[in-house]
Structures are given as structure tokens and as C-alpha cells.
Amino acid sequence: MTRSLRWLGAAALVGLPFVYTAPYPMHILIIILIWSFAYTSWSIMGRFGLVSLGHGGFMGIGAYVTALAWNYGHVSPWIGAPLGLLAGGLLAVVVAYPCFRFRIIGHYFALVTLALSGIVLQVITATRDYTGGSLGYTPERYKNGSSLYAVQFTGKTTWYLIALGVWAFGLYIWHRVDRGMLRYALEAISEDEDGAAATGVHVTREKLKVTVLSAAMTALAGALYCQYQMFISPDTVSGIAVSLQMVFAVVVGGIYVPLGPTVGAVITIMLAEVLRVSFGTRAVGWDNLVYGILLVIFIIFLPKGILGSLLALRRARRGAAAGE
Template sequence: MSKLLPWIAGAALVALPFIYNSPYPLHIIVIILIWSFVYTSWSVMGRFGLVSLGHGGFLGVGAYVNALLWNNFGLTPWIGIPLAMLAAAGLAVLIAYPCSRFRITGHYFALVTMALSAIVLQVITATRDVTGGSLGYTPQRVPGGSSLFAFQFTDKETWYWIALAIWGGGLFVRWYVDRSMMRYALEAISEDEDAASAAGVHVTAEKLKITALSAAMTALGGALYCQYQMFISPDTVSGISASLQMVFASVVGGIYVLLGPTVGAVITIMLAEVLRIGFGTAAVGWDNFVYGILLVLFIIYLPQGIVGSLMAKLRGARVGS
């Protein structure tokens, strides 16, 4: 039964728009799926103690490279998105390689990567002639609205299936990493780098692989967000706030469990939406207020996150009975 459960849940999710396709809830679900994918991408490396605050930078690179290629050269996102992912992965390697070589870990790694996301934000803002600066950027729409070539679709159902597929793909990648030798190598590295290295783990290569993977996935999320919203601004897709948002949602859901970041995305986005609908403009700032308090409380009392703690409880109950 528990083997079948993911398949049943998956089939139910795929079938959802046939039963229920009210545009607003579907829009929220698409947004949740895209961010779930981004948070999962962050947790792919975050769970091994590689806490990066640079993912806001990768998200921005993904969104802007793809949109700029489309607007300036008419390059289809089918090529633009892989290029954006490559660019983000390249940037990640550029940072991660020296970090690993010179043993920049923990605090230092978080601060260096934070500098990276600050750089991406500043570069986007400074090159305002090309990127529109802090006013944001809009990919050119194709006449008629929908085009497979331009990766633009007007109906929410199509976007729902795309986002669902990408999210499922993200979960699969994380699950795959979980079952590979890489996981043992990275866990060993996070416990003790010297010991891992002595045991024959190629520390730098392993770190680079996971960082590039995580960055490329995050860039894909950024590009997808851009194609769906058709508007990006440096403050929403890059910078330290975007990075902290990823860390926050992942920690709340639980970074050590597969569905943790997804649950984190559901909670944070629903919270923001409920506040927005319930209180309108009076709610400005309240969602961050609640996030801030929750983040502090979770790290002090529930560092495993919601899903992680629940699973630990269930496991404990099973062992106890």
C-alpha cells in the first residue's frame, strides 16, 4: 500500500484540472509548485550542511538570462532555459571550486555566497539599460498569447501540468541523489571533511557536482517563474531576500525529508495569500513578520521542520508499539 501511495497521489494530481479548474486556486497551485521546485533545489545541497545564501543569484541568472535571450535575439526558451541553467551552474562552480579548495565552509560559505546574490542583484540593477533595472523586466509576448516555440501559454491548465512535471522531476532528482553513492560521500563530508577525504572521497568533486546541480535546478525554477508570470524584478528573483526566503521555507518544512520544502512552500505561500485576501493592503509586512517569528521558533524548537518532526514522531511511535 505505501508503495502505491505516491503513484495514486501523482495520478490524482495529474487529473486535478479535469475535475476542478477554477482559475484563481489553480494559479496559486502553479505558484506553489514552482516555488516548491525551487526550494527543493535549494535543499538538494542545503541538507548536506552546504547552506548557500547565493541561490537568489542563481534564480536571478535563470530568470534574466532566458528572458534577455528571448527579447534580444528571439532565442526560444527551449534553448534559452538550458543556456540559463548552464550559466547558473557555471557561476556556481566558479564560486564553489575555490570555496572547497580553500576550506570555506559553514559561516564563511554562507557569507561568501551571500555576496554572490548581492552581486547579481546589483549587476541587474546597474545594467538598467539592458535589464530594466529595479523597475523589472517583461518578456515579449507572442501575438495570440500561446506558443510552444515561445514557451508562453495563456491557459492555467497547461501551466499546471508543466509546473507539476517540473516539480515531480525535482523530487525525482532529490530522491535519486538520496539513493546514490553521492549521498554517502556528501554526508561523510558534512561530518568530517578530513576523514571523508582520507576514506577516498573526492571532496571537491562531490561538492562541485551537487552545487552545480542545485544551481542549475534553481535557475530552471527562475526561468519557469518568469515564463509563467511574464514579469520579473531584481527584488523578487535575486538578492539576499530571495535567498533567505528559500532557506526559510525549506527549514520550516524540513530540509532532511523529501517533501519538506514542498510543505514549506505550501505554508508560506498560503499564509501570504490568506493575509493578502483577508486584510488587503493592511497586511503588507505581516507575512514576513509571521515568517520571521516562525523561522526563529523552528530553529530553536523544531530544527527538523514540520514534516521532519512528524516523521520522527511516527517512527518513534512505530518503534514503541
């Protein structure tokens, strides 16, 4: 994408809510942006071979800490959400540090983190006296309307711009990681951990850095989701299903390209919406059914994802053209 095209795209995205305000499409766009940010957060570490199936846990923590702090401590989400980020980051350290320190990688890391997301869901369910358990939880409305203090807004335009900003922030972080030393360290580690250590890379520290970054970003996605939807339940923001959903979307979109997770979010959310609109309540379960089959098919036949494969194809064409 050329620079001018990129600016044009950005301008179109920012300008959109001022010319078009139909509530339903706006709602879908906001949801896509929030999840795109969550998926991008996952890929920040996932693309270096650190496949976590625990991000549902981080997202749930971000959402629940923000909501609980508001309802019980009357703490504004401006403080509650950072608390959630902190909690998510801390949990990431507690789980990931021993994993990295003792070389729990690949399968093992995926399984441990998978258990983590299961456990977060169990905790939310177990503390049902405070969190409402599997029935879900609602942050209290502040003075029946929009408030910057409570981060509650009735207008979709406001939410759209917030979500857009956060999503762009996610891409910016991706870009920063891409340009930074962290990337070289992590690429070396994912190629050959011993070799990287031998050349002076502090393997545990570098992996921990990116994991905490990714976990905190995911917790932010959870807080954002909570504030926008004003309703959270363990099944929609935490647990193994959410973790797998992230992985699925990223694999479909493309794990190694910055916009891959976003493409994945567009495809998966549109798919779910189409199914919901055309089949109504009969569609319960069908979206995940299709996700599941697609995930298997993608991994077998198109492991680079849709965007990743398209870009690779274009590069190959260009290479061929340049060669002639």
C-alpha cells in the same frame, strides 16, 4: 507512504486540472509547485550541510537570461532556459570552487554565497538600461497567445501540468541523489571532511557536483517562474531576500525529508496569500514579518521542520509499538 498511496496521490495531482479549473486556486497551485521545485533544489545541497544563501542569485540568473535571450536575441526559451541553467551552473563553479578548494565552509560559505545573491541583484539593478532595473522586466508576448515555441501559454491547465512535471522531476533528482554514491560521499564529508578525504573521497569534486546540480535546478525554477508570470523583478527572483525565503521555507517544512521543501512552500505561500487576501495592500511587509518570527521560532524549537518532526514522531511511535 505506501506505494499504492503514492500512485493514488500522483494520479490525483495529474487529474486535478481536468475536473477543477477555477483560475485563482490554480494560480496558487502553480506558484506553489514552482517554488516547491526551487526549494527542493536548494535542499539537494542544503541537507548535506552546504548552506547556501546565494540561491536567489541562481534563480535570478535563470529568469533574466531566459527573458533577455528572448527579447534581445529572439532565442526561444527552449534554448534560453538551458543557457540560463548553464550560466547558473557556471557561476556556481566560479564561486563554489575556490570556496571548497580552500575549505571555506559553514559560516564562511554562507556569507560568501550571501554576498553572491546580493551582487546578482546589484548587477541586475546596475544594468537597468537592459534589464529595467528594479522596475522589473517583461518577456515580449509572442503573437498574442499560446505558443510552444515561445513557451507561452494562456491556459492555467497547461502551466499546472508543466509545473507539476518539473516539480516531480525535482523529487526524482532528490531520489537519484539519495540512492547514488554522491549521497554517501556527501554524508561522509558533512560528518568529517578530513576523514572523508582520507578514505579517498574527492571532497572538492563531490561538493562541486551537488552545488552545480542544485544551482542549475534553481536557475530552471527561475526560468519557469519568468515564463509563467511573464514579469520578473530583481526583488522577486533574486537577492538576499529570495535566498533567505528559500532557507526559511525549507526549515519550516523540513530539510532532510524529500517532501519537506514542498510542505514548506505550501505553508509559506498560503500564509502570504491569507495575509494578502485578508489585509489587502495593508499587508505589505506583514508576510515577511511573520516569516521572520516563525523562522526564529522554528530554528529554536523545531529545527527539523514540520514534516521532519511529524515523520520522526511517527517513526518513534512505530518503534515503540514494535518494541512492545
